[in-house]
Amino acid sequence: MPPPTGCASSSSPWPGPDVGPVIDGFVPPPYPYDRLRELHAVAEAHEGGCVDLSVGTPTDAPPALAVAALASSGSERGYPPSIGSPAYREAAAGWMARRLGVTVDPGQIAACIGTKELVAGVPQWLRLRTPGRDTVLYPAVSYPTYAMGATLAGCRAVPVAVDDSFRIDLASVDPADADRALCLWVNTPGNPAGGLDDLGAAARWGRARGIPVFSDECYVEFTWTGPARTILEHGTDGLVAVHSLSKRSNLAGARAGVYAGDRDLVHYLSEVRKHAGFMVAGPVQAAAVAAWGDDVHVDDQRARYRRRLDRLAAILDAWGLEVALPDGAFYLWIAAPGGDAWSLARRLAEEAGVLASPGEFYGPAGSAYVRLAVVRPDEQIELVARRLGVV
Ligand SMILES: Cc1ncc(COP(=O)(O)O)c(C=O)c1O
Secondary structure, three states, X not given: OOOOOOOOOEOOOOOOOOOOOEOOOOOOOOOHHHHHHHHHHHXXXXXXXXXXXXXXXXXXXXXXXXXXXXXXXXXXXXXXXXXXXXXXXXXXXHHHXXXXXXXXXXXXXXXXXXXXXXXXXXXXXXHHHOOOOOEEEEEOOOXXXXXXXXXXXXXXXXXXXXXXXXXEOHHHOOHHHHHOEEEEEEEOOOOOOOOOOOHHHHHHHHHXXXXXXXXXXXXXXXXXXXXXXXXXXXXXXXXXXXXXXXXXXXXXXXXXXXXXXXXXXXXXXXXXXHHHOOOOOHHHHHHHHHHHOOOHHHHHHHHHHHHHHHHHHHHHHHHOOOOOOOOEOOXXXXXXXXXXXXXXXXXXXXXXXXXXXXXXXXXXXXXXEEEEEOOOOHHHHHHHHHHHOOO
């Protein structure tokens, strides 16, 4: 039997006339952050422990109104609607109108259990629908789940080059890859580098080629240069915006997000996902309605991240690193001296007790950088300043 497209295969190591080719089973690669155990122990040895800036997991409090809704919805008994309750989808639509300036019919919005599972699942569902295509395009320096979603679907993960400002360079896509593309992922503001893509250009590029464009916008309210932007400013045909409450409302532990846009794509995905049993828990849906309804807590969080980005950049600058501030998101993306990210990560662990992510976690094109997430409280940022003697 020939190996399926995109899967690794090999011949049997046991030669013999009656032994046919063996298909290698999928072996999940080590999870990127699991590779930081040793550096974590180095940082943890400091008095006061490790200041873990490796993962973009919020540590500030979620809004009290969302926590209250979580505890009091009375929705535990029955199955929640997979697509999201009407209140859930209306709350997301209301938020998009208020904060992003776009009007989206709640019928073009559906729920996801946080956005990582959606990012990881989209290629397999698109492939089921369009078996003649087998390629996922995504920025060469980006959140690793775009590529992993392709791999999990047995598809080709094809990175698209980024420019010096870490914006996707769509002119560099090989037309042969575009012909095979199931979708293009863009991410603005981008993780890890905070770049801002021209989403109008991405929308036009996808439409001209009949390639759905999925725009991951989970950091949209942490845009520092210019206004928040969504791909849905450019219509909904062939476009899907993906949003999360994990970063906006510090609700990463609750798992709530939405995908919104092209009516047909959203309908198709929501039907497949209903069959597969994807449901945001009822109490979480109630909490999400409260969170999307409030902007004050997000403005407070914006101020916190802005303050920490400025302060940590100044500390590292005084320590001798060249640190540019991002146009969006809450990461410092720092060029490692000599291009050696692992040795900068080690120095940060040894001298500052900081755990950083080496840039190769976000693709080989990021391997000369490290990423720091300013998710820890201000006191821990000040602890770093004292350890480095730059108070
Ligand atoms: C770019 C990007 N997309 C999606 C996610 C997933 O977030 P969640 O699954 O919590 O919604 C993350 C998380 O770090 C991210 O950085």
